[in-house]
Amino acid sequence: MRRLGALLAALVAGAAGAAAEPARIGIMLPLSGGSSIAGQEVLSGVKLALEEANAKGGLFGAPIQVFTEDDEASPTKATTAVRKLIEGDKVCAIVGTYVSGVALAAMKISRDYKVPMSSGGSTAVMVTDANEPGNPWFFRAFPGSDVQGRQSAVDTVEVLKKKKVAIIHDNSNYGTSLADVFKQIVLGAKGEVVAVDTYNTGEQDFSPILTKLRALRPEAVYIGGLVGEGATIVRQAAEVGLRTQFIGSGSMMTDKFIELTGPAAEGFAVSSMFEPDTPNPVGKAFAERYKAKYGINANVHSALGYDSMSITIEATRRAGKCEGPAIRDTLATRMADFPLVQGPPGTTAKYDAKGGVDFLIGLAVVKNGKRSLVTY
Amino acid sequence: MYTLDFALQILANGIVIGSVYVLVALGLTLIFGILGIVNFAHGEFYMLGAYFGITAAAIYGLSLFPLLLVGILGVVLVGLLSERLVFRPLAGGDMTSSIITSFGLAVALQNAALIAFGPQPKLLRTPWAQIPVEIGPVFMPLQRALIPVIALVLVVAVHVVLRHTWTGRSLRAMAQHGTLAQLYGVDVKRVAVVTFAVGAALAGGAGVLMSSVFLVQPTVGNMIALKAFTVVILGGMGNVYGAVSAGLFLGIAETFVAGYLTNTLRDIVGFALVVVVLLIRPQGLFGRAIDRA
Numbered sequence: 001m002r003r004l005g006a007l008l009a010a011l012v013a014g015a016a017g018a019a020a021e022p023a024r025i026g027i028m029l030p031l032s033g034g035s036s037i038a039g040q041e042v043l044s045g046v047k048l049a050l051e052e053a054n055a056k057g058g059l060f061g062a063p064i065q066v067f068t069e070d071d072e073a074s075p076t077k078a079t080t081a082v083r084k085l086i087e088g089d090k091v092c093a094i095v096g097t098y099v100s101g102v103a104l105a106a107m108k109i110s111r112d113y114k115v116p117m118s119s120g121g122s123t124a125v126m127v128t129d130a131n132e133p134g135n136p137w138f139f140r141a142f143p144g145s146d147v148q149g150r151q152s153a154v155d156t157v158e159v160l161k162k163k164k165v166a167i168i169h170d171n172s173n174y175g176t177s178l179a180d181v182f183k184q185i186v187l188g189a190k191g192e193v194v195a196v197d198t199y200n201t202g203e204q205d206f207s208p209i210l211t212k213l214r215a216l217r218p219e220a221v222y223i224g225g226l227v228g229e230g231a232t233i234v235r236q237a238a239e240v241g242l243r244t245q246f247i248g249s250g251s252m253m254t255d256k257f258i259e260l261t262g263p264a265a266e267g268f269a270v271s272s273m274f275e276p277d278t279p280n281p282v283g284k285a286f287a288e289r290y291k292a293k294y295g296i297n298a299n300v301h302s303a304l305g306y307d308s309m310s311i312t313i314e315a316t317r318r319a320g321k322c323e324g325p326a327i328r329d330t331l332a333t334r335m336a337d338f339p340l341v342q343g344p345p346g347t348t349a350k351y352d353a354k355g356g357v358d359f360l361i362g363l364a365v366v367k368n369g370k371r372s373l374v375t376y
Numbered sequence: 377m378y379t380l381d382f383a384l385q386i387l388a389n390g391i392v393i394g395s396v397y398v399l400v401a402l403g404l405t406l407i408f409g410i411l412g413i414v415n416f417a418h419g420e421f422y423m424l425g426a427y428f429g430i431t432a433a434a435i436y437g438l439s440l441f442p443l444l445l446v447g448i449l450g451v452v453l454v455g456l457l458s459e460r461l462v463f464r465p466l467a468g469g470d471m472t473s474s475i476i477t478s479f480g481l482a483v484a485l486q487n488a489a490l491i492a493f494g495p496q497p498k499l500l501r502t503p504w505a506q507i508p509v510e511i512g513p514v515f516m517p518l519q520r521a522l523i524p525v526i527a528l529v530l531v532v533a534v535h536v537v538l539r540h541t542w543t544g545r546s547l548r549a550m551a552q553h554g555t556l557a558q559l560y561g562v563d564v565k566r567v568a569v570v571t572f573a574v575g576a577a578l579a580g581g582a583g584v585l586m587s588s589v590f591l592v593q594p595t596v597g598n599m600i601a602l603k604a605f606t607v608v609i610l611g612g613m614g615n616v617y618g619a620v621s622a623g624l625f626l627g628i629a630e631t632f633v634a635g636y637l638t639n640t641l642r643d644i645v646g647f648a649l650v651v652v653v654l655l656i657r658p659q660g661l662f663g664r665a666i667d668r669a
Binding site: 032034036037040171197198199200202203204205206207208209211212215228231232235236239240241256260262263 | 379381382385386389393495496497499501505506508515516517520589590591595596599631632634635638639640642643
């Protein structure tokens with residue numbers, strides 16, 4: 001009798017071992033603190049991708065297991081979080097994180113452990129530049145700050161026809177790298193940069209900068225920064241009587257920006273990697289599923305979260321095992337056919353040597369309280 | 377670019393910011409001067425005032441003055457509860473215990489606000505934000521222009537209470553010498569209640585006023601509290617009129633640095649001033665040195 005019991009137990013254990021070796025994927029995002037608005041939006045896209053993959057049976061015959069860490073937008077917290085995900089939770093791939101400086105700190109650790117990371121929103125080009133060319137471990141499924149800053153500058157000069165510009169940016173990696181490229185391109189197009197001003201993230205009062213700009217009369221002002229500060233700048237500009245064309249960086253591409261800015265948002269232009277009414281059919285279908293699940297419109301953050309998570313899941317499936325180096329090789333070489341919800345129709349996860357994906361970035365302008373795409 | 381008109385506009389902006397520093401610092405310095413309590417949760421009084429104002433505006437659609445009243449009364453209630461539940465049980469103890477406790481209170485209030493109002497930034501919208509006011513070369517919306525005016529009214533009210541009422545006399549007596557004031561029959565508990573009510577009212581009022589200018593988040597009290605402490609040290613700990621002058625001075629100095637140098641340096645101005653003042657005049661710019669027996 002006892003022997004039969006032991007046999008039965010061994011059988012059950014054996015069956016469980018064969019069927020359920022779930023893939024373990026880590027998620028690291030700023031879920032509290034200053035960047036939590038964006039972090040939560042990215043997470044909503046990640047969750048939708050996970051849900052859809054699990055509804056289709058997950059990976060290797062078991063639902064995917066995810067482990068989520070809050071990095072609080074702090075490089076110190078992130079280095080601990082990455083170690084915990086890899087050493088404690090034994091994840092084989094990580095999706096994250098949002099803040100570029102934090103991603104930079106985290107990617108060095110995950111590379112040492114040979115676990116690939118897929119960006120949860122970090123745009124600064126220095127993160128992918130930290131990859132060894134031809135041997136990337138950090139992947140970004142959308143263009144970096146170099147491409148985005150260049151496109152915004154080209155659109156400012158050619159589409160909006162503004163040549164006398166001013167730049168306001170935050171002193172983070174993200175804001176600084178965007179502003180640098182923007183300035184070079186405008187100067188290269190025989191434009192004039194009348195002022196470059198920096199501010200600390202979290203700044204609340206921009207009236208001194210904006211008062212100065214009012215005297216300089218720029219035709220356009222480029223803002224390289226996050227949504228909260230961007231909204232405050234545009235609103236306070238109206239308050240100090242500065243009337244000009246504002247162009248914002250990609251993080252301001254959310255409905256929250258329009259809500260916080262109010263009537264002053266009218267005419268605001270923003271570089272756009274994704275809109276709910278995107279001409280990209282994959283993106284449009286995603287936007288509809290997202291709206292059905294959450295009741296609100298998808299935005300650039302939820303779209304890139306969805307992309308990074310779907311790519312990671314698909315690469316793990318194609319690699320055939322939950323092991324960092326195998327997934328890394330798949331990401332680097334075998335994902336060029338995988339469609340993205342961001343970008344124009346036909347955009348795929350075709351990573352370049354530095355782990356970035358290049359696609360055309362559009363320009364959206366706020367009209368009657370809603371963004372609409374002007375160019376693509 | 378750096379014309380007289382520009383300087384005047386910067387000055388006007390500085391006065392607006394400075395008047396808010398004055399309101400928050402005034403309550404802080406009163407509570408310290410009279411009760412000897414260092415209240416690190418004072419920035420949270422400001423934050424809650426802003427949230428009360430925004431919430432009342434969203435529900436009842438009130439205009440600025442009723443909102444101001446709602447914000448002030450709401451924060452006075454919080455201030456009185458803090459006094460009764462947190463600070464009174466510690467009365468007579470070491471000053472460090474009030475410092476640690478108020479830190480705890482600040483964290484508790486911030487997290488309460490996070491649960492009640494959410495992490496998303498909010499903003500008070502009133503029709504007055506759209507009405508421009510132009511005085512010579514200086515331009516600002518009516519909403520902003522009213523801030524120094526209302527601040528002035530509140531400061532004068534505090535002055536009148538302190539100078540010309542028996543309540544004010546008992547407060548000043550406590551500030552001068554606690555034990556002696558008690559011997560002369562000053563009710564210590566009543567003084568503590570009044571002090572906290574006045575301090576909270578000023579911070580709550582400042583919160584409502586600024587909620588149309590700055591975005592409101594649960595952590596917004598941190599920076600304003602640091603600025604208020606700067607003002608209190610510059611003006612001399614416990615010195616009411618020093619706080620008024622130092623508050624305006626700090627606001628104006630910050631906007632001039634931001635306007636003429638760079639915005640990234642503005643938050644350093646106050647702290648650099650504090651270091652210099654503590655080295656050269658430890659009693660504060662407007663304080664008097666006292667010999668301790």
